[in-house]
Amino acid sequence: MAETYTLLAGHELRVEVEWSKQIFVTLKDGEAEIFGTSLLLGQKTTICGQKIAIFSWQGCVLEIEGTPEVIYVAEETPMAQYVNIHDVLHAQREAALSGGGAAPRVMLVGPSDSGKSTLCKILLNYAVRAGKGPVFADVDIGQGSLTVPGCLAACAVENPVDVEEGGFPGEPPVVFYYGGVSPSDNASLYKHCVERLAAVLEDRCKKDPAAAAAGMIVNSMGWVEGLGYELLLHSIETLKINTVLVVGQDRLHSQMNRSLSQKGITVVKAPKSDGVVLRSKEYRSDARRRRVEEYFYGIQKELHPASQNAKIDDLQVYKVGGGPKAPSTALPIGATSVSNPLKITKVSDLRETMFTMVAVSHAASPDLLVSSNVAGFIYVQDVDVDKGIVTYLAPKAGPLPSTLMLGGTYKTYLE
Numbered sequence: 001m002a003e004t005y006t007l008l009a010g011h012e013l014r015v016e017v018e019w020s021k022q023i024f025v026t027l028k029d030g031e032a033e034i035f036g037t038s039l040l041l042g043q044k045t046t047i048c049g050q051k052i053a054i055f056s057w058q059g060c061v062l063e064i065e066g067t068p069e070v071i072y073v074a075e076e077t078p079m080a081q082y083v084n085i086h087d088v089l090h091a092q093r094e095a096a097l098s099g100g101g102a103a104p105r106v107m108l109v110g111p112s113d114s115g116k117s118t119l120c121k122i123l124l125n126y127a128v129r130a131g132k133g134p135v136f137a138d139v140d141i142g143q144g145s146l147t148v149p150g151c152l153a154a155c156a157v158e159n160p161v162d163v164e165e166g167g168f169p170g171e172p173p174v175v176f177y178y179g180g181v182s183p184s185d186n187a188s189l190y191k192h193c194v195e196r197l198a199a200v201l202e203d204r205c206k207k208d209p210a211a212a213a214a215g216m217i218v219n220s221m222g223w224v225e226g227l228g229y230e231l232l233l234h235s236i237e238t239l240k241i242n243t244v245l246v247v248g249q250d251r252l253h254s255q256m257n258r259s260l261s262q263k264g265i266t267v268v269k270a271p272k273s274d275g276v277v278l279r280s281k282e283y284r285s286d287a288r289r290r291r292v293e294e295y296f297y298g299i300q301k302e303l304h305p306a307s308q309n310a311k312i313d314d315l316q317v318y319k320v321g322g323g324p325k326a327p328s329t330a331l332p333i334g335a336t337s338v339s340n341p342l343k344i345t346k347v348s349d350l351r352e353t354m355f356t357m358v359a360v361s362h363a364a365s366p367d368l369l370v371s372s373n374v375a376g377f378i379y380v381q382d383v384d385v386d387k388g389i390v391t392y393l394a395p396k397a398g399p400l401p402s403t404l405m406l407g408g409t410y411k412t413y414l415e
Contacts, residue, residue, distance in 0.1 A: 002065045005073065007032070012055040012077050013062060014275045016070035019049040019290065023066030030060030035118055036125025037160040046164050048299070049290070053118075053275050055079050078271040082119060085245065085270065086126040089215070093132050096213035103215035104134075105240055108270075109232055109256065110247035112222030115276040117145060119247060120219045124157045124168075127214070133158040135201060135216040136168060139194060139235055142181040142284070145219060146173040148295050148357055148377055149181050149288045150410045152193045154201060156211065165299045174200050175374050177359040179320065179408025181288065183221065183231055186321050188341035189370070191234055196371055198238045224252050233259060241265065248272025289412045292357065295377065296393055296414075306397035307381065312388045317347045317358060317405045320370050344369055347407055350390055353380045355413055358392070359406040366404065375401045379414065 005013050007030075017023055024046055027039040032054050039045060039054070044065075054062060055077060064071065095101035106123070108116040120136065127134050137154035138145045146153040146168065155173035162169055176193040183190040205212035218239060220232055236244065243266045246253040253269045260267055279287070296305040321341045344366055347353060357379055363372035378400070382391040393414075394400065 002063050004028070005062045005064060007054075007056045007060050007062065007073065008075075009057060009059045010075075010077070010079070011059075012053045012074050012079070012275070013064075014051075014053050014070070014072055014074055015047065015064070015068045016051045016277065017047050017049060017066075017068050019286070021066065021069070022046055022048040023064055023068050025054065026063040026065075028061040028063050030056060031058055032056045032060040032062065033125075034163045035161065036122040036129070037163050038129075039163075048164075050166065051275075051277050052163075053077070053273070074275060076274065078273050079122075081271050082122050083126065085268070086123055086130075089123065089243075090127070090130050090132070093127075093134075093213055093215060096215070097210065102242055103213045104243055105216050105218075106243045106245060107218040107220055107236055107239065107241045108245045108247055109220050109224065110222065110249055110252065110272075111224050113276055113278045114222070114247040114249065115273050116140075116219055116222070116247050117143065118273070118276070119245070119270060120145075120217050121161050123217055125160045127217075128157060128160050132214045133211070134214040135204075135211070137197065137201065137216055137218045137239065139197070140219050140221040141178050141183065141190070142221060142288070143219075144288065144291045147175050148292050150177065150179050150357065150408050151374075152176045152178060152190075152197050154197055154216075175359075177361075177374050177406050177408065179357075179359075179406065179410065181410050183223065184227060185409065186341050187227060187231060189320055190231060191238075192342060192370060194235050194238050196373075198240070200373070201239070224249075229255070236260070236265070243268065245270045248276075288410075289414070292379065292412050293414060296379065296395060303395070305393050305395050307391060307393050308397065310390050310392065312350055312383070312385070312390055315350070315390060315403050315405060316366070317350060317353060317407050318344050318366055318369055319347050319352075319407045320344060342370055349385075350380070351383045351385065353407050354383055355411045356380055356408050357410065357412075358408070360400055360402050361404050361406055362402070363404055369404065369406045374406070378405075 089104045092104040096103035153173040153175040159169045256267045359374040363369045379393040
């Protein structure tokens, strides 16, 4: 059964749909958008397992088929402030293109569930609608906006975000595999991945001035205290960020101002939407698992991955961290040896990799694994030591592009 909602100018319809349910949204009259992506008049849009806000600048009539978990009209939204931010960034892009200023390199920071990812989508979509193609970089390893959780990734955004799938259409992203969902497990490896991603993006800017002028939008993790704050500052410096948008927290805004104002970095407080929903630990865990499922099966189960077998001896799986940094004889008197967080060691028992994502690497040799972007992922389903066989799920049937792989620590259990 369908219900009709009429939105006045500047209002939005907030809708929450459970993972296992779907609804259909049709714009019947006027204009409307979802996180900056315009809805087409008369076209039915499927929403499954998402929390969305349908906003209208001029007013509209919407038809909703299905039963969402939550649905209500909000009269107050931060969209006017968000579009003002876009206008400033667009002016900077135009100036950079004509040689009159620096391109906007923007990082969104804020605690978990502050709306950073949503604001990233809005700013990216508005940039695309204005004819620009900024880079989107995601350094939040716990979420996986561009690929599976446990990665730092980036891609050029040249088309609006797909409303139904929530993804970024276009070329595959550049991906570096951290392998876990918390930077505290190996902060040095997290920093190294940020540095490698920054180097790739910097090289792209040097080769393409127009791409450089479009700038970048960076989504950061929600860990904003202690070591998390230090890692944020490291990412800001490494990615050469010149504008920091602090979403919805006065304390963090003040901290960032003190840390960055003397470095010529603009720190701006962006309002948090009242529609942002707090997510439980269980919800986050389920969301990560679903991101892995979507990687192999697609949002609508339209993809057909292959479960394949390989000989244990044919796969070279390595892990990062844990090796000795230096022998005690090489250290000053009284000093003790510490582990090298970036040391590459071969996984001797592949049962360690069961129920984890293993990155298939572009690296030419094991020592380059930690510095190389990945070709894709397999999911290890079973390891039979007696038979010497590994069973894994791959995106498609056939031989893997490489047998040189990087393992991780994040486990998830696919149905």
